Amino acid sequence: MKILVTGSNGQLGSELKLLSALYRQFDFTFIDVEEVNLAEEVSIRAYFADKHFDFLIHCAAYTAVDKAEEEVALAYAINAGAVKTLAEICLEKKIRLIHISTDYVFDGEANQPITETVQPNPVSVYGKSKLEGEHHVLSILSNAYVIRTAWVYSSFGKNFVKSIRHLASQREMLGVVCDQIGTPTYAYDLASALLQIVDAIHRGQADEPGVYHFTNEGVTSWYDFAYFLVQESGLNCRIQPISTAQYKTAAVRPKFSLLDKSKIKATFAVQIPHWSESLKICIDKLNQGA
Numbered sequence: 061m062k063i064l065v066t067g068s069n070g071q072l073g074s075e076l077k078l079l080s081a082l083y084r085q086f087d088f089t090f091i092d093v094e095e096v097n098l099a100e101e102v103s104i105r106a107y108f109a110d111k112h113f114d115f116l117i118h119c120a121a122y123t124a125v126d127k128a129e130e131e132v133a134l135a136y137a138i139n140a141g142a143v144k145t146l147a148e149i150c151l152e153k154k155i156r157l158i159h160i161s162t163d164y165v166f167d168g169e170a171n172q173p174i175t176e177t178v179q180p181n182p183v184s185v186y187g188k189s190k191l192e193g194e195h196h197v198l199s200i201l202s203n204a205y206v207i208r209t210a211w212v213y214s215s216f217g218k219n220f221v222k223s224i225r226h227l228a229s230q231r232e233m234l235g236v237v238c239d240q241i242g243t244p245t246y247a248y249d250l251a252s253a254l255l256q257i258v259d260a261i262h263r264g265q266a267d268e269p270g271v272y273h274f275t276n277e278g279v280t281s282w283y284d285f286a287y288f289l290v291q292e293s294g295l296n297c298r299i300q301p302i303s304t305a306q307y308k309t310a311a312v313r314p315k316f317s318l319l320d321k322s323k324i325k326a327t328f329a330v331q332i333p334h335w336s337e338s339l340k341i342c343i344d345k346l347n348q349g350a
């Protein structure tokens with residue numbers, strides 16, 4: 061069975077590449093912007109013209125949340141336009157699409173874990189462009205999966221964990237936002253869940269297309285996440301709680317984005333570690349220079 065993964069240089073794509081070694085029964089192809097420029101429809105169509113895959117795990121995206129407020133057209137081209145083209149190709153070539161989306165499709169006004177039935181209402185260009193991408197997937201394909209995740213980090217790529225470790229090794233004090241609540245996602249755990257899902261579909265064990273939520277277990281703020289990270293990393297830096305109002309960013313972020321994972325756990329029997337346990341594993345990898 062042939063699986064194509066986009067965004068292979070990104071956090072999630074890199075973890076999928078690592079884990080693919082455990083799934084010898086599948087034939088993986090990993091691509092990034094060098095092979096296909098998602099901002100150009102002709103580039104996407106040219107790539108698929110003479111190829112066939114059984115599954116497409118679409119990890120690539122325009123992920124620069126603040127920059128998207130300026131680069132609106134590019135964000136929409138990659139997060140919505142390219143997704144429409146990919147969904148059309150999947151329909152034509154009978155490829156099963158697993159599309160990755162975000163908690164930023166929500167406005168942050170909820171006060172309980174957000175299920176897949178909650179109405180999205182994005183408050184940033186990034187969130188709006190990703191929601192448009194979801195709509196394309198779900199309107200073109202009846203057998204696709206949209207997996208929303210949040211606060212992704214990994215030993216690969218650029219992310220909050222690596223930035224905080226870097227800054228904390230250089231400064232005595234760091235201010236981190238304490239009034240945005242959610243759950244981090246170790247990209248390795250998401251990659252592992254995605255491959256379990258593909259395997260379950262392939263074996264005919266479970267197959268219920270639609271929208272799913274996935275993060276690690278637990279709940280935290282960016283402040284508590286950073287505090288735990290700095291403690292566990294053995295860094296001597298004081299983490300100071302600050303408010304969102306004190307930390308101005310171009311894009312508005314949801315203040316509450318705790319995703320409910322009941323559906324993915326019930327459907328695919330996915331075991332999800334607590335965020336603190338996964339963060340310790342990532343810290344170990346980073347300490348080993350991974």
Ligand SMILES: NC(=O)c1ccc[n+]([C@@H]2O[C@H](COP(=O)([O-])OP(=O)(O)OC[C@H]3O[C@@H](n4cnc5c(N)ncnc54)[C@H](OP(=O)(O)O)[C@@H]3O)[C@@H](O)[C@H]2O)c1
Nearest residue numbers: 067069070071072093097098099120121123160162209212
């Ligand atoms: N990061 C988060 O906190 C977060 C949170 C919620 C949801 N998500 C979603 O999770 C998925 C995976 O995110 P991630 O953290 O792995 O992202 P990432 O590390 O930023 O990787 C994104 C990948 O997309 C590629 N890409 C960007 N523009 C492209 C283009 N024009 N053509 C082809 N490839 C292009 C990037 O390539 P280059 O690096 O070479 O440009 C990179 O390999 C995305 O759908 C994202 O929206 C992420």
